[in-house]
Amino acid sequence: MKVRRFTQLKSLKDRLVEFAANARKAADELPPGARRDEALKRARRADTAAHIDAWANSSGLRTPK
Secondary structure, three states: OOOOOOOOOOOHHHHHHHHHHHHHHHHHHOOOOHHHHHHHHHHHHHHHHHHHHHHHOOOOOOOOO
8 A cells, every 4th residue: 555645835834824814814704603703713723823833843942851
């Protein structure tokens, strides 16, 4: 069985930021309600994940001893 691999063209942070922007744009088009709140929640989670990824990949972190 051949393993198919895909190389990402954008970094994870870039993809998360783009996803968050698209989710906010979609939420702006929705009327106030549960669906809009859910779209905004997904955008906030993507922003948080992008910040965590940037922190985890920062040069300030030390390797465990």
